[in-house]
Amino acid sequence: xxxxxxxxxxxxxxxxxxxxxxxxxxxxxxxxxxxxxxxxxxxxxxxxxxxxxxxxxxxxxxxxxxxxxxxxxxxxxxxxxxxxxxxxxxxxxxxxxxxxxxxxxxxxxxxxxxxxxxxxxxxxxxxxxxxxxxxxxxxxxxxxxxxxxxxxxxxxxxxxxxxxxxxxxxxxxxxxxxxxxxxxxxxxxxxxxxxxxxxxxxxxxxxxxxxxxxxxxxxxxxxxxxxxxxxxxxxxxxxxxxxxxxxxxxxxxxxxxxxxxxxxxxxxxxxxxxxxxxxxxxxxxxxxxxxxxxxxxxxxxxxxxxxxxxxxxxxxxxxxxxxxxxxxxxxxxxxxxxxxxxxxxxxxxxxxxxxxxxxxxxxxxxxxxxxxxx
Numbered sequence: 223x224x225x226x227x228x229x230x231x232x233x234x235x236x237x238x239x240x241x242x243x244x245x246x247x248x249x250x251x252x253x254x255x256x257x258x259x260x261x262x263x264x265x266x267x268x269x270x271x272x273x274x275x276x277x278x279x280x281x282x283x284x285x286x287x288x289x290x291x292x293x294x295x296x297x298x299x300x301x302x303x304x305x306x307x308x309x310x311x312x313x314x315x316x317x318x319x320x321x322x323x324x325x326x327x328x329x330x331x332x333x334x335x336x337x338x339x340x341x342x343x344x345x346x347x348x349x350x351x352x353x354x355x356x357x358x359x360x361x362x363x364x365x366x367x368x369x370x371x372x373x374x375x376x377x378x379x380x381x382x383x384x385x386x387x388x389x390x391x392x393x394x395x396x397x398x399x400x401x402x403x404x405x406x407x408x409x410x411x412x413x414x415x416x417x418x419x420x421x422x423x424x425x426x427x428x429x430x431x432x433x434x435x436x437x438x439x440x441x442x443x444x445x446x447x448x449x450x451x452x453x454x455x456x457x458x459x460x461x462x463x464x465x466x467x468x469x470x471x472x473x474x475x476x477x478x479x480x481x482x483x484x485x486x487x488x489x490x491x492x493x494x495x496x497x498x499x500x501x502x503x504x505x506x507x508x509x510x511x512x513x514x515x516x517x518x519x520x521x522x523x524x525x526x527x528x529x530x531x532x533x534x535x536x537x538x539x540x541x542x543x544x545x546x547x548x549x550x551x552x553x554x555x556x557x558x559x560x561x562x563x564x565x566x567x568x569x570x571x572x573x574x575x576x577x578x579x580x581x582x583x584x585x586x587x588x589x590x591x592x593x594x595x596x
Contacts, residue, residue, distance in 0.1 A: 245272050246284055247319040250591040251311040255581055258310045260439050260466040261590055265294065265302040271594050272321040277302060280326045284318035289327045291439060298434040308439045308467060311590070318595070331437030332467035334381045341387055342366075345431050347441060347472070349465050350379045351568070352561055354411065354472060356445060358427050369424050370410025370491065373403040375523060375563035399563065402521055408542045409491030412527045412559030414461075414476060417489040417546055418453045425450055425459065439467040455482040470569070471528070471560040471582060478549045489537070489544040490557060492525050501572055502543065504536065508583040511543065514572035521565065524575040528558035528583055558586065 247268075251257050272279070281290040290309070294302040311317055335347035343358020353374035361367050374392070376382055376399035386392040392401045407424075409415060416423040428445035435442045442464035449458045462475040480486045494500060495515050502513040510528040529545060532555070537544040549555050560579070562569035569575050 244596065245321070246595045247271070247321075248316055248593045248595055249307075249309055249311065249319065250316040250593070251313065252591060253581075253584060253588065254313050256310070256312050257585060257590065258468055259308075259585060259590070261307050261309055261592065262295065262304045263307065263592065265305055268305045271596075274321070275323070278323070278325055280322045280324045281307060282320050282322060284320045290319060291329050292326065293435070293437070293439045295435050295440060295442075297442065298432065306440050309590070329438050331381070332439055333437045333441040333465050334383055335433055335436055335441040335443045335463075335465070336383065337431045337433075338383075338387055343427070344387075345428065345443070345445060346383045346387070347443065347463065347465050348374070348376070348381055348383050349441075349467050349469060350381070351468060351566070352376065352465075352470055352563075353383060354465075354559075354561070356413075356428060359429060362427050368405040368407070368410070369415070370405050370408055370413035370493065371559065372401070372405050373411045373523060373525070373561040374401045375399045375403065375521060375565070377563060377566040399565070400521075402518060403523055403561075405493060406541075408493040409489070409544075410493050411525050411561050412474070412490060412492060412557070414474075414488050414490050416452055416457065417487045417544075422489060422491075422544075423452050425452070425457075428461075434462075441465055449481075455480055455486070457481075457486060469560075469582075470562055470578060471526075471558045473556065473558050476549065476555040476557075477552070478555070479551055483551075485548045485550045487546065488549045489546050490527055490529070491542045491544045492527060494539070494542045503572075503576060505576075505580070505583075508580055510579050510583050511545075512572070512576050512579050513543065514575060521563070523564075524562040524569060524572065526560040526575070526579050528560070528579065528586060530555055530557045558582070 281292050293306040295304040295306050297303045332350040338344035338346055342360035344355050346355040353376050355372045378398040382398055429448045430446040432444040445461045447459040449456055458479045460477045465472045497516050504511050512526045515523045535546040562575055564570050
């Protein structure tokens with residue numbers, strides 16, 4: 223009797239879910255490889271389609287009735303701007319999603335970003351795969367001062383920023399990875415700098431930060447630099463950086479204003495190690511650069527930039543690889559940076575790194591197809 227009651231209850235729940243799911247969302251993967259990523263849908267359109275009364279709801283896979291992880295992205299505002307949905311779709315396949323007016327399943331955050339005042343104004347961000355940091359004002363002019371984005375070679379799915387900063391012992395590997403990547407006076411993993419008269423002009427470090435969203439599947443923040451006069455030009459820079467769960471990449475949006483000129487010469491860069499024949503590749507069609515660094519006590523880091531679709535010149539210097547670009551006033555320049563650690567068990571050689579980046583480039587250029595079904 224108890225078993226029959228359970229079955230009846232389950233059927234009743236399924237029937238109730240079906241009744242609520244007259245509308246659905248179709249997401250189609252046209253790529254020849256599986257895609258595991260975060261899709262963004264304008265919240266108002268989503269709300270209207272599913273006739274939502276408030277922000278409490280669950281998203282389910284129509285076929286399996288399994289819950290799907292999502293996030294209401296606010297972008298620093300008081301109300302949701304987008305619905306972010308974590309999807310996993312087989313090659314040339316599609317999934318159908320439904321919505322029910324029930325509380326979503328609680329899920330652990332897979333992304334995180336924060337200002338780190340206890341470590342000389344660092345700003346650090348991570349997901350369950352990689353971790354990065356930018357240097358702040360308190361580091362400026364010290365013996366430790368460095369310029370570009372740093373990479374932490376983690377080999378755990380755990381979020382480690384708070385733990386590593388708390389112990390301060392992250393230059394040795396205690397099972398979760400380590401910080402051994404060297405930035406110095408370079409742009410590290412894909413930062414940018416001004417470029418006048420054939421020379422890099424590093425600006426001061428960021429002065430303010432603003433977290434717009436912080437997980438569970440996307441964290442987004444801004445780094446704001448004070449206006450600075452360089453080569454007689456007054457220049458203001460703001461970087462918006464976001465990281466999604468599962469990705470080796472961070473998205474960088476650079477917004478620049480030059481009070482003197484309509485455009486500003488800049489470079490994007492990747493730190494280069496001292497070696498006779500560096501292992502790097504430039505893919506012009508897919509528009510990305512991949513570098514596989516030399517081994518350092520068994521540790522190897524791969525770095526990359528997926529470049530913006532603008533005119534750019536490649537410059538190979540003794541200490542870094544650079545791309546010279548003219549950044550236009552008040553127009554967002556978007557590009558992606560990435561890194562991989564050979565001991566993380568996901569990407570262990572250059573061939574695997576290039577294959578990952580080729581797919582990532584296609585994902586950016588050919589977004590998943592989204593359609594609405596009533």
